[in-house]
Amino acid sequence: MSDEPPQGQMYLYDNITPPLLDGSYRFNVSTDTTIDGADQNLPGATNYFNVEGPRFTLTPSLVAGVFPPRNGHGSFQDNIPHIALSRRTLPWERALDPSGLIGIPTAKQGDPPRPVGPAPWVGLLLFEEGEYTILQNQKLEDVVPSDVYKRLGSPANINCDAVQTTLPILNAIMPSLDELTVLAHVRQVNKDDRELSAGSADGWFSVVMSNRVPEPNSKCCACLVSLEERSDVIAKDPPPDFAPIRVVAEAPVAAAPAAVSRLAVGGISRGQNILQVNPFPFQINVSLVLLYSWKFECIGPGSFRDLMQGLDVAFFGTVANPGHPPVADTGHIKISLGDRAGVEETVMYRSPLVPFQLTRDPLGPYHSADQCRRVTPETGAEDVSYACAFEVGRLLAAADARLAQELMRWRREGYRQSARADTFSAVSATLPLVQPLDVHTPAIPVVATSATSSMLNGRGPAADRFGVNFIGNVIGLQPAAVQDAWQLSTPQEAENILGGDAGTLGASVVAPAATPRPATTIDAVAADAASLNNLSSARDRLIANAAQKVGGTP
């Protein structure tokens, strides 16, 4: 076979025939041998073998795909139903009409050459609801006419499914001999192609198309039927085409509606030849061997293309009839609102879908719907758009119990940490900390260390013990301020007014230098026996005094 097509591509073939058709074969072996001019033929042998394939039933696993989808609902009225079989030779494994009973189609002027290759032995027929009956597990001889049964080789004990319909319906939809041939083809796709090659191991499919397009709003059943030896139902030439009356120019005025109404009925009226055969053609039932069938429903509004082309395209806020409803330049429309006093009021509302780009409100967050209400100065009307949005969000969230819980959890975590942070800031305002407190690390060691070091360091000597500097800051006692206030020429004058020279208030006091203390250690303290003895005797004294006071002995 030829190479695979690249991914995303496919090759189509008119047909692929197997080397041997299905059937029973006999082969004769004879060997001609000549020895010295004399025939010494070896004894011949005869053997039999069968080539078998699907004939009266079809394993569903051989069906690779169908369109329209099985049990699908959709707008399929412009689609040609087809079935893909995962064996490329399947439609040509049997001969449709080996004895040529159908005949050769009549060639007309302008016809293309007849299709190359044999006709397939299967066909895809599309029935509408009410046109068919599916019979299951029928005896083959009950399904096909007796002469067909005989031509099939009279196989015994064969049970199969069948689809039963009436002869006029079947004649109307059954493809002719050459139509059957062109309705089947073979498709080769890349076997790694995910989309095209669903369900095929080797990338080969045989495809059988129907010739009938589903009627809108109908329930349909597509049936893959075996047409082997069914020369009784396959015509060599197709029935006549429908001739549409395009312009009724010269027809009498009265006649035209009649013609149109007759067409509208459906055009079964042309099946005259059947009427000649039998006066009650609708009672003649025909059965066909059913290999596979699937149903789908054709509902929907027409083709995707027509719908899309017919869309009314505009920006949001465009109305078909301007002014109904009136849409403001800003995209607002008027709505009626019962306010909290129970008074009916006309307010403006704009949905989140706006026809132009808006800047985002930076004044967030809002804490209540009332906070989002706005009044337009031009009209005095209230704009409730954002208040509505707020309420929508609130109601949606309130309807969700889990969200309320999560919100509480979110806040609780936040509060816990923020309470700690507040405490920490109060602590750090009071106590010089050796390192900043962090809400995520234990605070007690830091505070303890800071407290200890602040005790060890002491407060240091007090500067300005008597508050002289502080008093000097009082504005009435500052010579410069007095000079400025009373517009004095020199600072000396101000000093004189304040009661003399600068020494009156005393010199400014600076803190005495801290007594240098050598760094000491616990070991050094422990080694100072004299001091320890002093401490110990002082303690004993205190205990003795206390004992005396309470009148007991230690």
Next chain:
Amino acid sequence: MRQAWIQSKEALRLRMIQPQQVAPGEPEAEMPPYMESFLAHLRVLVGVPFEYLVPDSRLLPDESIRFFFLDRSWADRVVDGAIAVGKIGTREQAHHQAHEPAIRQQLDITERIVRSIQMQLGSFANLKAVNDSNPATNGPADVITGFILRSAAVSGWPQMDVRAYSTDIPEPLDPSSADAQNAQLRTLRLELLSPSVMIALFQGIPALVTLEEPHHGVQFGVEPVFGGFQIDERHANGTQILVGVAPNQVSKTVFAPVRAANTRVLSITSLRRALFTAQNSDATMPKQTGGASLAVEVLNPPWRQRFEGTKDNRGGGGQQSSGFLSSLSVAVRVAQPATKAALQTAIQSEVKP
């Protein structure tokens, strides 16, 4: 006895005058996943009743499509309202006030995974982790645009493909090509609001929006016309034969007659004859040898509807649209990505002997 460093009264006073909030970066300030996901959904208006989106049914008549910009303030207010649940005092208000910028920033990022969550592409935690660490998606908020479509096509073609592009890519457009992928805008939401109403939100301002018929592998089909059907003539490689001068090219069609006995049954013989006649004057069409050449002609690739913004629409009234205006609709019949490639390259029609 020594006084405590901090009295409860003093702590309360400090808390009242300057409440300290946990910093947004702290793990305690992070929104619980459920809450973050809920609020992100609200951001793209999931769950907002239809009446709030379309306050008057005349704003969205039957068989219409309306493009729009999303009002971000509106979506922010919905989120504010949701957080207002359980807000009973100043404590909650102070907390919300302090965290709102961080929440808004995070939701600007998280709103981009709402569609993935809806499509159940993974758990929220995983999607968020990937999204938050991806420099392509953790940037600041972008403009959100979209359309709302009320059409019978919404219910008839539930798996419609909707894409938006930042540049107007001409046909042939292959959505899987690198150019198209780079220009494609992120779809933030694509959902049916009712059986016949669909809303789509995109991140950014599109120059081209396409609505494409869903793909079902290879399809065959016809178009109904008076008295029968018609099909588009196709080259042997499956592409349409166009006549006329670009850009006003139209496809060349062949009338497909039907049988008199049943007008839904194609007269294949007559169609073949018509195709044979057409092929005689156009050698690029496949020779009508059998099933394969007929199949090429009745191919019916999915339809792609294009909505293209006009280049300059400013100054045309009170509403300016920044070029994102859907006043023009041009439709081009194209193939699905896989089939389209198939059609552009040769479909070799061979007959095995």
